[in-house]
Amino acid sequence: MESIILLLSITLMYSTPLVFGALGGVISERSGVTNIGIEGMMVIGAVAAATASYFTGNPWIGFLAAGAAGALVALLHAVASVSFAADQTISGVAINMLAPGIALFACRFFFDGAAMSPIATKLPGAVFGNMSINITTIIALLFAVIMWFVLYKTKWGLRIRAVGEHPAAADTLGINVYRVRYACVLVSGMLAGFGGASMTIAIISQFTQTAISGHGFIAMAAVIFGKWHPFGAYGACLLFGFTQALVVVLGGGNFIVPSQILSMLPYVMTIVVLILFVGRSVAPKADGVPYVKGSR
Amino acid sequence: MKQFEKFLRSRFAAALLAVLVGFIVSAIVLAIAGYNPIQAFAALFKGAFGRPKYVANTIIKATPILLTGVSVAFAFKTGLFNIGAEGQYIVGTVLATIVGVKLNLPMPVQIPVVLLSGIVGGAALGSFVGWLKAKFGIHEVITSIMCNWIAFYLCNYVVMSDTFHKPNSSSALAVNPSSYTMILGTWKKSAAGKEFLAGVPWLREVLLKTDLNAGFIIAIIVAILASIVLTRTKLGYELRAVGFNRDAARFSGISVERNIVLSMLISGGICGLAGALSITGTSPHTITLLAAMESYGFNGMSVAFIAACSPLGCIPSSILFSALIYGGMSVQQVMGAPSDIINIMIGTIVFVTALPGIAPLLADMVAKKRRAEENVRVSKDGTPLPEKEA
Numbered sequence: 274m275e276s277i278i279l280l281l282s283i284t285l286m287y288s289t290p291l292v293f294g295a296l297g298g299v300i301s302e303r304s305g306v307t308n309i310g311i312e313g314m315m316v317i318g319a320v321a322a323a324t325a326s327y328f329t330g331n332p333w334i335g336f337l338a339a340g341a342a343g344a345l346v347a348l349l350h351a352v353a354s355v356s357f358a359a360d361q362t363i364s365g366v367a368i369n370m371l372a373p374g375i376a377l378f379a380c381r382f383f384f385d386g387a388a389m390s391p392i393a394t395k396l397p398g399a400v401f402g403n404m405s406i407n408i409t410t411i412i413a414l415l416f417a418v419i420m421w422f423v424l425y426k427t428k429w430g431l432r433i434r435a436v437g438e439h440p441a442a443a444d445t446l447g448i449n450v451y452r453v454r455y456a457c458v459l460v461s462g463m464l465a466g467f468g469g470a471s472m473t474i475a476i477i478s479q480f481t482q483t484a485i486s487g488h489g490f491i492a493m494a495a496v497i498f499g500k501w502h503p504f505g506a507y508g509a510c511l512l513f514g515f516t517q518a519l520v521v522v523l524g525g526g527n528f529i530v531p532s533q534i535l536s537m538l539p540y541v542m543t544i545v546v547l548i549l550f551v552g553r554s555v556a557p558k559a560d561g562v563p564y565v566k567g568s569r
Numbered sequence: 570m571k572q573f574e575k576f577l578r579s580r581f582a583a584a585l586l587a588v589l590v591g592f593i594v595s596a597i598v599l600a601i602a603g604y605n606p607i608q609a610f611a612a613l614f615k616g617a618f619g620r621p622k623y624v625a626n627t628i629i630k631a632t633p634i635l636l637t638g639v640s641v642a643f644a645f646k647t648g649l650f651n652i653g654a655e656g657q658y659i660v661g662t663v664l665a666t667i668v669g670v671k672l673n674l675p676m677p678v679q680i681p682v683v684l685l686s687g688i689v690g691g692a693a694l695g696s697f698v699g700w701l702k703a704k705f706g707i708h709e710v711i712t713s714i715m716c717n718w719i720a721f722y723l724c725n726y727v728v729m730s731d732t733f734h735k736p737n738s739s740s741a742l743a744v745n746p747s748s749y750t751m752i753l754g755t756w757k758k759s760a761a762g763k764e765f766l767a768g769v770p771w772l773r774e775v776l777l778k779t780d781l782n783a784g785f786i787i788a789i790i791v792a793i794l795a796s797i798v799l800t801r802t803k804l805g806y807e808l809r810a811v812g813f814n815r816d817a818a819r820f821s822g823i824s825v826e827r828n829i830v831l832s833m834l835i836s837g838g839i840c841g842l843a844g845a846l847s848i849t850g851t852s853p854h855t856i857t858l859l860a861a862m863e864s865y866g867f868n869g870m871s872v873a874f875i876a877a878c879s880p881l882g883c884i885p886s887s888i889l890f891s892a893l894i895y896g897g898m899s900v901q902q903v904m905g906a907p908s909d910i911i912n913i914m915i916g917t918i919v920f921v922t923a924l925p926g927i928a929p930l931l932a933d934m935v936a937k938k939r940r941a942e943e944n945v946r947v948s949k950d951g952t953p954l955p956e957k958e959a
Contacts, residue, residue, distance in 0.1 A: 309710060349920065353920065353923055353924055357924045357925070358925070359923045359924045359925060360923055360925070362650055362710065363874060363919070363922070363923035364920065364923040364924075366652065366870060366919065366923075367916055367917075367919040367920035367922075367923050368916070368920070370867060370870075370871065370912065370915060370916035370919055371912070371913060371916025371917060371919075371920060372916070373909075373912060374909050374910070374911075374912025374913040374914075374915070374916050375909075375913055375916075377907065377909040377912070378598070378602075378907045378909040378910055378912075378913060381907035381909065382602050382907060386905070386907065482860070482861050483860070483861055486718070486861075487714060487715070487717075487718050490710075490711055490714040490715070491715075493711055494711050494715075497708075497711070531726060531729070531730075533722045533723075533725045533726035533729065534722065534726055536722045537718070537719045537722045537723070540715040540716075540718045540719050541715075541719065543711070543715050544701070544707075544712055544715050544716075547701075547705070547707045547711065547712065548701065548705050548707065
């Protein structure tokens with residue numbers, strides 16, 4: 274029983290950064306912009322959160338700084354993919370190269386050449402018996418609900434989805450396609466930044482070079498697995514969080530499988546899940562296609 | 570002016586512009602952080618080309634990224650995005666190490682066998698990703714990132730395994746010396762070699778103080794071969810047709826699925842070769858415990874993009890990036906500025922290459938300016954302009 278509660282608690286903990294990243298992916302792709310740069314935006318968020326929290330002593334400032342830093346990086350992606358109609362995959366990849374560079378540069382700059390930050394103040398959490406839940410887990414769930422509400426119950430959501438499915442049609446109805454896409458990519462970056470923060474000031478309490486290692490990409494897989502729906506993505510992240518929790522729990526004991534092989538589990542699981550589900554989920558029709566006004 | 574305009578529309582101008590922006594952005598970042606950018610770039614240049622030894626090291630470091638660059642370029646020309654070059658490279662190093670440690674054949678047999686095992690490893694991982702795309706339609710970017718991490722932990726597993734772990738170290742056993750591909754490897758350490766080299770200081774420095782190896786020559790041959798296959802063969806035609814328009818290719822009787830797997834197989838094999846050459850050509854001639862991705866694959870992407878995904882263009886661009894990366898290390902040694910500035914520079918360069926049309930945009934501006942100037946000249950002659958009449 275105790276180990277089940279432990280497993281559940283770790284699952285929630287590890288799925289949280291993924292949830293933020295995946296929600297970021299959902300909003301961006303719903304508006305028709307593929308965001309492979311989620312990983313990089315999470316890295317930037319991770320370093321911003323740890324740094325701001327360390328210097329101010331207030332983790333909430335760290336959390337907000339992470340969102341702002343993520344959005345700032347997302348602005349680059351928006352300029353490239355919306356204004357310049359760039360190859361969104363290359364732009365995203367460039368951001369994934371740029372971001373760790375900026376993050377480590379900033380880290381070494383602020384902390385005397387060290388590749389990791391000192392211990393920063395963590396965001397608070399609640400403890401229920403054997404189970405501890407960090408506040409970021411609750412915020413992530415809240416964001417999922419808000420995003421579902423916005424996307425499916427408001428006119429803005431309808432506009433976002435219209436822009437992602439058929440931008441030309443949306444344009445003829447007077448929706449500013451560029452503005453909608455800019456907004457969605459910026460929100461996507463902000464959410465990814467929060468995801469980075471929920472790694473460095475909630476799960477661990479410092480920035481390290483490997484704090485974000487492929488989480489952004491697992492989050493992108495969760496977007497596909499979750500059929501571009503906020504709740505679907507949330508569920509997918511729980512599953513991936515569970516595999517990471519298995520790695521932690523099984524790795525701690527004298528399990529027969531070597532720890533390195535066990536560490537592959539989340540990545541193998543992602544591929545397996547994609548094999549099983551990818552054919553059944555359909556991406557927004559204009560996802561990844563730059564919109565050029567007046568083109569057919 | 571007209572020639573300048575034409576130049577601006579060329580691929581070379583786009584690459585040059587990207588590099589320029591990369592330098593400007595990193596100069597600004599350095600200046601903000603309180604370091605003198607000019608001094609930093611001078612340290613970078615000196616670190617890359619300042620001595621014969623440094624030049625040799627720049628070439629040595631260019632070998633793996635030239636190959637991963639060719640790999641990415643090859644896949645890209647066939648419509649695939651091989652972000653998994655990193656993992657395929659790692660698997661190449663792992664398999665080459667395993668075979669190189671376990672086998673000890675005569676050199677002319679041993680070297681090809683070790684290199685081939687690296688190629689097989691990379692090709693297997695690459696074609697797996699291709700198969701996932703062909704069979705299930707899963708985007709190759711996500712699966713190859715997952716494969717990168719699987720390869721990463723596979724490497725660490727092999728390093729720590731009882732069979733291969735070198736006691737009291739963080740690396741595996743080194744491969745047998747019969748697998749070494751250094752140039753004049755045994756001669757340079759022999760008495761006759763040492764005696765000869767004592768008379769030629771620069772050669773002595775290059776040969777004895779670096780692991781100068783045959784890798785770069787092999788890499789150039791691979792780049793040329795990749796270019797020939799892509800542009801001069803039926804296979805290359807089919808591969809590019811699938812990348813250019815999948816439906817049209819299928820309609821004309823080309824098997825799309827087969828070609829996707831084939832393209833990733835070749836692309837992965839090239840990365841595997843890169844890994845194997847690193848093991849045979851440079852010390853410590855084995856794999857070590859990885860703490861973070863070593864970025865050979867990711868730097869290969871930068872190499873390919875700046876070369877506009879032309880395999881031959883990867884040759885100069887790999888030297889450029891190698892100089893940046895290797896020279897960048899001395900920025901930290903000389904000035905104490907974080908060497909990560911190089912990653913910022915490289916990221917910026919790739920980002921700018923992703924923006925199509927910046928250089929053509931400049932070309933348009935030049936064209937407009939020229940037309941305006943021509944108009945002025947005509948009016949000075951006293952001839953009225955047709956536009957003004959209208």
